[in-house]
Amino acid sequence: MSSTLMSILIGANAFLSVMVVIAACDYLRRIRLMDHPLLAVAFYLVAIGAFGAFVLAMNGHVPTLYGVILKLGIVMYAVARRGHVFQAG
Numbered sequence: 001m002s003s004t005l006m007s008i009l010i011g012a013n014a015f016l017s018v019m020v021v022i023a024a025c026d027y028l029r030r031i032r033l034m035d036h037p038l039l040a041v042a043f044y045l046v047a048i049g050a051f052g053a054f055v056l057a058m059n060g061h062v063p064t065l066y067g068v069i070l071k072l073g074i075v076m077y078a079v080a081r082r083g084h085v086f087q088a089g
Contacts, residue, residue, distance in 0.1 A: 013063040016071035017054035021047050023078035046074065061068055 024047035033040045050071065057063065 008059070009063060009065065010060070011070060012058035013068050013071065014054055016068060017050045017057060020071050020078075021054065022052035023075060024050065045072045048067050068078055086087075 024043045028040060028043045028047070031040055031043070053071070067069070078081070
C-alpha cells in the first residue's frame with residue numbers, strides 16, 4: 001500500500017474509533033444497567049474495544065480495511081437507531 005493510503009486509513013480508523021466511543025458512551029448514558037444488563041455490557045465492550053483501537057491508531061498501528069469498515073458499520077447503526085434507544089419506556 002502507498003503511504004498516503006495508509007495515512008488515510010489510520011486517520012479514518014482513529015476518527016471512527018472516537019465516534020464509536022462517543023456513541024457507546026451516549027447509549028450507556030441513556031440505558032439502565034439493571035434494566036438491560038446484556039445491552040449495557042455490550043456497549044461497555046464496544047467502547048473499550050474502540051478506545052483501544054484509537055490508542056493503537058495514535059501509535060501508528062496500521063488497521064485492516066475490514067476493521068475500518070466494521071467501525072463504519074457501527075457508527076451507521078448508532079446513527080440509524082438513536083431514536084430507538086432514546087425512547088422512554
